[in-house]
Amino acid sequence: MKYKLFGFMVTLLLLLANIASASACSVSQYQTAVPESLRR
Amino acid sequence: MSYLPISKRCAAFLATRTGLAQEKEIILTYVIEVLIINLLNICLALLLGFFLGVLPGTVACLVTAFFFRHTAGGAHSNSPWRCGLVTVTVFPLIALLGLHLSFLSQSYIDTISAACVLMGLVKILQSAPVDNPAAPIISPLRRKKLKTGSLIVLLVLVLVLIFLRQSPWPYAQQVSLCLALSVLWISLMLSSYGHRIMAWIDGISIKKERFERR
Numbered sequence: 689m690k691y692k693l694f695g696f697m698v699t700l701l702l703l704l705a706n707i708a709s710a711s712a713c714s715v716s717q718y719q720t721a722v723p724e725s726l727r728r
Numbered sequence: 729m730s731y732l733p734i735s736k737r738c739a740a741f742l743a744t745r746t747g748l749a750q751e752k753e754i755i756l757t758y759v760i761e762v763l764i765i766n767l768l769n770i771c772l773a774l775l776l777g778f779f780l781g782v783l784p785g786t787v788a789c790l791v792t793a794f795f796f797r798h799t800a801g802g803a804h805s806n807s808p809w810r811c812g813l814v815t816v817t818v819f820p821l822i823a824l825l826g827l828h829l830s831f832l833s834q835s836y837i838d839t840i841s842a843a844c845v846l847m848g849l850v851k852i853l854q855s856a857p858v859d860n861p862a863a864p865i866i867s868p869l870r871r872k873k874l875k876t877g878s879l880i881v882l883l884v885l886v887l888v889l890i891f892l893r894q895s896p897w898p899y900a901q902q903v904s905l906c907l908a909l910s911v912l913w914i915s916l917m918l919s920s921y922g923h924r925i926m927a928w929i930d931g932i933s934i935k936k937e938r939f940e941r942r
Binding site for chain 2: 690695702711713719727
């Protein structure tokens with residue numbers, strides 16, 4: 689059960705990472721470095 | 729790539745529990761940091777807006793900034809803490825300015841809104857999307873899509889301003905001014921002046937840093 693919960697969290701976070709990397713930048717004045725694999 | 733220690737620790741914990749590869753762990757670190765910084769900044773800005781009595785205006789400013797920054801980009805600070813200070817203070821202050829200007833007559837409000845939208849349009853056409861070395865826009869197609877996206881966001885904002893102008897909502901004038909002034913702030917962040925302001929903020933020396941250098 690715990691493993692499934694962590695797996696779900698990781699999947700959700702990876703999906704969010706894809707959405708966040710599609711933005712020109714974040715709402716705040718600081719830009720977190722986008723990993724090479726998500727740059728497009 | 730440098731990330732905050734808390735983001736690294738959270739990502740390492742999740743990666744160990746789920747047996748994730750190194751590459752995916754970096755992506756997790758990135759998204760955790762994005763979530764922490766943005767949620768913290770948004771919550772603190774809303775809290776400050778609440779204490780200043782301009783919560784609806786602050787919400788309007790943050791929503792405008794979210795959509796415009798998503799498509800048009802803009803200048804950034806090199807430090808998450810300095811960035812936090814700017815984000816947390818600027819939007820409630822814009823809302824406060826909006827509140828004070830909302831006591832002007834409708835013709836003045838219309839003129840201010842039109843000027844801000846026009847400035848936004850010019851800056852979007854000239855510069856958007858403005859990327860950052862930490863998140864470069866590589867594909868020309870993506871660049872084109874983001875520019876079109878920012879023009880669509882501006883068009884939606886104009887429609888919202890027209891709707892608010894006729895709305896009987898007591899906060900309508902204040903919120904419409906906040907939306908317009910946020911566009912002005914976004915336009916500034918798209919310009920070279922915005923980059924200079926952020927570079928100047930990055931250049932302000934803090935006592936602790938001076939100690940570290942000694």
